[in-house]
Amino acid sequence: MFKPIFDRMEGVLIPPGSSAAFTGICTGILQASTLVTPLELIKVRQQTDLNRKRYHSMTSTIVHIVKEEGVLALYKGLLPTIFRQSWGLAVKFTGYTTFKDLFSSLNNGQNTPFQHALSGFLANILVGIFNSPPDVVKTRMQDQNVGYRNSFECVKSMLKNEGLKSFFKGATLRCVRIAPGGAIQFSTYEYLNKLIGDYMK
Numbered sequence: 001m002f003k004p005i006f007d008r009m010e011g012v013l014i015p016p017g018s019s020a021a022f023t024g025i026c027t028g029i030l031q032a033s034t035l036v037t038p039l040e041l042i043k044v045r046q047q048t049d050l051n052r053k054r055y056h057s058m059t060s061t062i063v064h065i066v067k068e069e070g071v072l073a074l075y076k077g078l079l080p081t082i083f084r085q086s087w088g089l090a091v092k093f094t095g096y097t098t099f100k101d102l103f104s105s106l107n108n109g110q111n112t113p114f115q116h117a118l119s120g121f122l123a124n125i126l127v128g129i130f131n132s133p134p135d136v137v138k139t140r141m142q143d144q145n146v147g148y149r150n151s152f153e154c155v156k157s158m159l160k161n162e163g164l165k166s167f168f169k170g171a172t173l174r175c176v177r178i179a180p181g182g183a184i185q186f187s188t189y190e191y192l193n194k195l196i197g198d199y200m201k
Helices: 002-009 019-048 058-068 071-075 076-106 113-130 132-142 152-160 164-168 173-200
Strands: none
Touching: 002 019, 002 132, 002 164, 019 071, 019 132, 019 164, 058 071, 058 173, 076 113, 076 132, 076 152, 113 132, 113 173, 132 164, 152 164, 164 173
16 A cells, blocks of 8 residues: 555655655554554563463453553553554565565566565564564563553663663564564565466456
């Protein structure tokens, strides 16, 4: 939805080659402000309920949160989630198009399915690294046991008490988890895109 809009703006309202980044930013904002923030909150609450005393299922988790903290509590961590999603997708889409173009230039302007998969794999490794800080802050904000007042306080406390490395906790495991997903996602996208394009001719 966003990509064609920003493609038309390139070189006119936005810098050349930046449509992928702007597409990622807008997609991330839309994701975070609709479904991702409440779903992530529910997931974090269930994962950090070590004694399984309160959050037995998705429904009971929602009921507990709304009853005890109000409906708006489902959007705790909205700001870092928006930043994580928009920044992460800007890195992902820009990384993918960059790697894809690189492989294309080495292959006479063509990309093989393996190169599409490899481009997605490498793009998601970049996401796993560069998007780790907002992901860690988002998770800390949504963990009821931590109790930061806002994202700024969380960042300040982490820097003071744990150092810069704390923002990259779990980054390696995150790369292991999401890199194969990027390969599958983008190779499937390219395959379906070609299939639909051939069908529409």
